[in-house]
Amino acid sequence: MKDTILLVDDEEGIRKVLSISLADSGYDVLTASNGEEALGIFRTRRPPLVLTDIKMPGMDGVELLRKIKQESPDTEVIMITGHGDMGLAIRSLQFDAADFVTKPINDEALEIALRRARERIWMRDKLREYTENLERLVTEKTRQLVESERLAAIGQTVAVLAHAIKNITGGLKGGMFVLEKGIERDDKQYLSQGWEMIKGNVDKIANLALDMLNYAKERIPDYRLWDPNRPVREVCELMRPRAEKCGVELEMDIDPDLPEIEFDLEGVHCCLTNLVTNAIDACVDVECSKQVKKVVVKSLQQDDGAVIYRVEDSGCGMDEATREKIFRMFVSSKGTKGTGLGLMITRKIVEEHGGTITCESQKGRGATFTIKLPPRGKSAAVSRARQCA
CATH class of the missing domain: 1.10.287 (Helix Hairpins)
Structure with a gap:
């Protein structure tokens, strides 16, 4: 198909002469006497090269060029123009014509124009081939990398x-x-x-x-309208006996005027339970028995509508190296006492809400974990963005 060319000219004599010349040069020549006929042949045969006169009755060469490029941008079209048609020739270049030759047609000029058009086709095919090979290589290497990481x-x-x-x-x-x-x-x-x-x-x-x-477990947050202070109250009530047994003061510092918001009550309850449990254990590990052992659970709302949960403790704290890896799998600051999954589960639930969790801590100076849950609309948008990424 790359040696096939569609020749379009309303003058029969020109069509015959050019057909013979092109056939001698090794082309399979298709001919049409006007733009409408040429467009029908093009849609049937899809030749990669088209050589067309600019001025023709009915559909002229520029309109034929425009329609061919709309249907097949990769087809190369060379325009034939008279000396007085330079304006149309320049206009044809604006519609991405490969080149133009002037009448009377010089065989060498035509051969140069055809060679340039063939080179453009060759370069485009090579670029497409390289791109496809590169995509296959990237896909295969990505698969191998994912498998290795897995x-x-x-x-x-x-x-x-x-x-x-x-x-x-x-x-x-x-x-x-x-x-x-x-x-x-x-x-x-x-x-x-x-x-x-x-x-x-x-x-x-x-x-x-x-x-x-x-x-x-894969789960979608069960969003319902709740009082954001409810999980704080429930977790503090649940953990208070353990705190008292460990000699730790457990306090609430909540904003009673927080409006109801949509969130997964069970998920947030699980997050706060994990954080408060860790905070109590951190206080138990404090070496100085005279130091006040305290855990405070706070709730508040930011101006953008986000709800903040904060768990502060006066426990043993963490150094920077420990703090940077606490959200990774099986990493625990409790030694053999913990599984290392509690904070990972907490982060997973928070991110399912489209929220964030951060930690501030220094060795011997306690720790503060902060959960930020965005409003329902923003939460869903963040979650979708993370899934696409």
Whole structure:
């Protein structure tokens, strides 16, 4: 098809002479006597080259050029013009004609124009081929990279899980040993200690499994109209016995005038529970017994309608290295006490709302976690943008 050319001219003599010349040059020549006929042939055969006179009765060459380019921008069109038609020739170039030759047609000038048109077709085909090859290469390399990262993530997850399970298994074996000694000696104190060790490690297994299920579970926030202070009150009431047992003051600092907003009550409740639990544990880890151990849960609303939840503690705090990785999988500042999934689950829920979570902390100076939930409309837009990215 690249050697096929459509010749359009209303003068039969010119068509015959040019047809012979083009055929001798190796072209398969299609001919048309006017623009309408040429357009019909073009739509049927789709030749890559068109050589057309500019001035023709009915549809002239410029109009034919315009219609061909609308349907097939890659087709190269060379215009034939008289000496007095230079204005039309220049206009044809504005419609992306490949070139023009003047009457009487010089064979060398025509061959140069055709060669340039063929070169443009060749360059375009090569560019398309290179682009397609590059796209295939990028797609394949991206697939390989994603697969490598997936396998690396699986390997890291398996390694950390194996380590966590090994620690729990060690705790279970220790509890079993103490329990067996208690049975051998008929010692109730040993029996009680061993049993408590076993129960504690069984709880760790249950928490680990539950955290993994919560993180893996795909869920869409169940948006309903709620009082934004409700999850704060419920979480503080739920966690107060634990705080008192640990010697930690648990306080609320809420704005009672907050208007109702749409959010997922269960999700926000889970987030605040995780943060308050971590805050209490951080206070327990404080070495100085004289320091006041306090956790404060705050709620407020910004001018843009966003609701802010803030959990502040006077606990052990974190250094910069720990703070930068606390939202990563299986990274915990609690050592063997935590699964490392709580903050990941919290961030996942917050981002499902289109919100953000940040942490400010210094070693020995406590920590402040801040959740920002945008208004419902902005939240949905942010969530969609993140999914597209």
